Amino acid sequence: MRSQASRSGVSPVIASIVLIAIAVVIAVALSGWAFGLSKSYMRADGVTILPSESSCSLSGGCRIVVSNQGDSPISVVRVLANSQDVSQYTLNPAPSGGYTIPAHTQATVVFGLTGISVSSTQQNIEVQIGLSNGNTVSTVVPVTS
Numbered sequence: 580m581r582s583q584a585s586r587s588g589v590s591p592v593i594a595s596i597v598l599i600a601i602a603v604v605i606a607v608a609l610s611g612w613a614f615g616l617s618k619s620y621m622r623a624d625g626v627t628i629l630p631s632e633s634s635c636s637l638s639g640g641c642r643i644v645v646s647n648q649g650d651s652p653i654s655v656v657r658v659l660a661n662s663q664d665v666s667q668y669t670l671n672p673a674p675s676g677g678y679t680i681p682a683h684t685q686a687t688v689v690f691g692l693t694g695i696s697v698s699s700t701q702q703n704i705e706v707q708i709g710l711s712n713g714n715t716v717s718t719v720v721p722v723t724s
Contacts, residue, residue, distance in 0.1 A: 625647060625648040625649030625650070626645065626646070626647050626648070626649060626653055626680075626710060626714070626716055627645070627646050627648070627716060628643055628644065628645055628646075628706070628708065628716050628717070628718040629644040629645070629646055629685070630718045630719070630720060632644040633706075633718065633720050634720065634721075634723065635692070635704045635706075635720045635721070635722050635723070636722065636723045636724065637692065637697065637722060637723075637724055638724070640689065640690055640691035640692055641660065641688075641689070641690055641691075641692065641704065641706065641720065642687050642688075642689050643687065643688040643689075643706050643708065643718070643720065644685055644686075644687050645680060645685065645686055645687070645688055645708060645716070646684075646685045647680040647681065647682060647683065647684055647685070647686075648683060649682055649683075650682050650683075651682055652679045652680060652681045652682055653679070653680055653710050653711055653712060654678050654679045654680070654710065654711035655668075655670060655678040655679075655680065655688060655708055655709070655710065655711075656678070656709045656710065656711050657707075657708070657709030658688060658690060658706070658707070658708055658709070659705075659706070659707040659708075659709075660690070660692065660695045660697075660704055660705070660706055661695060661696065661697065661704055661705055662705070662707075663694070663695050663696065665690045665695065666694070667690065667691070668688055668689060668690035669688075669689045669690070670686050670687070670688055670689075671686065671687045671689055672686065679711075688708060692704075697722065702721060702722060703719045703720065703721055703722060704719070704720050704722055705717065705718075705719050705720075706718055706719075706720055
């Protein structure tokens with residue numbers, strides 16, 4: 580028989596420290612992955628629609644206020660109303676760069692409802708605005724007569 584003193588191995592204290600260190604490294608890696616994943620699903624780089632300041636009417640069209648709180652300018656590349664493409668829209672104030680909203684500013688996307696199927700009893704219009712970075716911001720705007 581071998582005696583207890585002749586056995587060699589890792590002491591329980593060292594083994595516990597190694598296990599804790601491995602657990603900490605795994606936790607840090609998982610939290611970094613989860614934070615990076617959640618960051619990609621956040622707002623569209625600081626671009627939002629302000630529904631409280633936006634409006635649509637059957638006679639006057641829609642005025643959708645877009646706020647770019649990001650650090651870089653962003654362009655409006657597509658506008659949809661009730662899932663239908665709006666072919667003609669303007670951006671007010673009209674920037675020199677076409678449909679680009681500068682960083683830390685607001686602009687209003689204005690379009691008519693001609694060609695968009697809206698009934699006289701419809702209560703809301705769903706508006707989606709496609710951005711040059713590939714993101715889309717959307718809101719539901721109440722319709723007034």
